[in-house]
Amino acid sequence: MVTEPPDPHALLSLAVALAEEAGAVIATRLSGGRVRVDTKSSVVDLVTDVDRAVEALIVERLRAERPADGVVGEEGAERDGESGVRWLIDPIDGTTNFVYGVPAFAVSICAVAGDEPAAGVVLDVPRGERFAAARGGGATRNGERIGVTSKAELPTALLGTGFGYDAAHRARQARALQRVLPAVRDIRRGGSAALDLCWVACGRLDAYYEDGVQPWDTAAGELIVREAGGRVARMDGARPGSVVVASGPALLDPLTRLLAEALHA
Ligand code: LIP
Numbered sequence: 001m002v003t004e005p006p007d008p009h010a011l012l013s014l015a016v017a018l019a020e021e022a023g024a025v026i027a028t029r030l031s032g033g034r035v036r037v038d039t040k041s042s043v044v045d046l047v048t049d050v051d052r053a054v055e056a057l058i059v060e061r062l063r064a065e066r067p068a069d070g071v072v073g074e075e076g077a078e079r080d081g082e083s084g085v086r087w088l089i090d091p092i093d094g095t096t097n098f099v100y101g102v103p104a105f106a107v108s109i110c111a112v113a114g115d116e117p118a119a120g121v122v123l124d125v126p127r128g129e130r131f132a133a134a135r136g137g138g139a140t141r142n143g144e145r146i147g148v149t150s151k152a153e154l155p156t157a158l159l160g161t162g163f164g165y166d167a168a169h170r171a172r173q174a175r176a177l178q179r180v181l182p183a184v185r186d187i188r189r190g191g192s193a194a195l196d197l198c199w200v201a202c203g204r205l206d207a208y209y210e211d212g213v214q215p216w217d218t219a220a221g222e223l224i225v226r227e228a229g230g231r232v233a234r235m236d237g238a239r240p241g242s243v244v245v246a247s248g249p250a251l252l253d254p255l256t257r258l259l260a261e262a263l264h265a
Contacts, residue, residue: 006085008134011111012119015220016132018061019123022054022091022107026125029053030098037099045165046095051075054091058109062087069111074216086112090216093122094192103127108194110219120220122194131198133220133227139201146202148230152250154258157206160188160196164212169238173211179262180209193244197221200246201228207247207255211237211263218244237263 029035029050036049055073062071063079070081073089087109092098094105103126110120122131131146133139139146151157159180163173181187188205190196193213199205201224222232222244231252237243243263247255 006083006111006113006118008111008113008118009137011085011113012121012132012134012137014062014065015109015111015119015121016130018058019107019109019121019130021061022058022109023123023125025054025057026050026092026098026107035099040165042165042167044096046099047075048092048095048099050098051092051095054107055089058087058089058091072216074214084114085118088112088216088219090194090214093194093217094190097191102191104190104192104195106192106194106198108216108220110216110223112219117219117223120223122198122220122224124195124198129198131201131221131224133224135223135227137227139224139228141198141202146228148200148225148228148248149203149206150250151206151248152254154184154251154254156185157247157251157255158185158188159255160190160199160205160208162189162191162193162196162210162213169212172238175265176211176259176262179265180258183258193217194221197225197246200230200248201225207245207251209243209245209255209259211243212239213244222246235259235263 055075059077068083070086071079090108093108098105107123119134196208200208225246232246234241235243
């Protein structure tokens with residue numbers, strides 16, 4: 001039976017509703033001060049009961065709304081589907097910021113149809129900024145269209161990046177940063193890959209790169225960058241294809257040339 005491809009705008013409407021509901025739960029739990037903190041892959045890889053509760057809420061809502069879809073969440077949710085649509089969920093991207101009260105963390109939800117992201121939303125909970133995109137429909141922040149910068153020269157480019165949770169991997173990332181930092185305007189390390197990508201999409205950053213982020217960290221943000229007129233590439237780092245690079249159209253080639261040297265310094 002041939003099924004109609006899903007409408008990206010319908011998927012986006014559902015993703016936005018789920019993100020808003022998740023954001024309200026996060027804000028309530030944060031104001032109540034009742035957050036239990038655990039660790040995962042290392043003592044610096046944090047997860048809270050709020051991450052887990054929000055992921056469970058989103059998964060349950062998706063099961064009710066689109067029971068035939070697949071789901072993958074950062075905190076362990078995993079369900080095969082038969083609709084051809086799979087949801088990638090990061091209930092709180094920037095968990096360390098959330099635990100420390102640093103106002104930079106987001107709910108990231110992406111619907112992938114086949115192999116292509118079809119709809120993505122990143123909700124910056126502290127700032128109340130909702131970044132969203134449906135494939136082919138452009139990218140928005142709180143409903144207003146956004147666009148990447150036209151920056152073409154690295155020496156005046158402002159870059160975002162991030163670091164992993166494993167000490168040896170962080171040492172490798174620091175060696176790469178030694179080569180990148182002198183070649184650009186400056187670096188910002190915000191602590192949320194999803195927000196870093198959305199800041200590229202709206203021009204607050206000229207580019208972003210990071211070695212070792214997970215699909216749920218970046219899937220929605222990558223779609224939002226592309227729909228904002230930007231480009232996204234993958235490069236080999238600690239693992240084949242483990243480096244995500246995003247920027248405006250003119251900066252990607254000079255940046256990937258710099259990273260090709262820096263990542264293996
Ligand atoms: C975070 C990423 C961030 C990265 C952190 C961490 P989490 O995701 O968004 O860019 O540098 O190490 O992976 O763990 O907060 O969902």
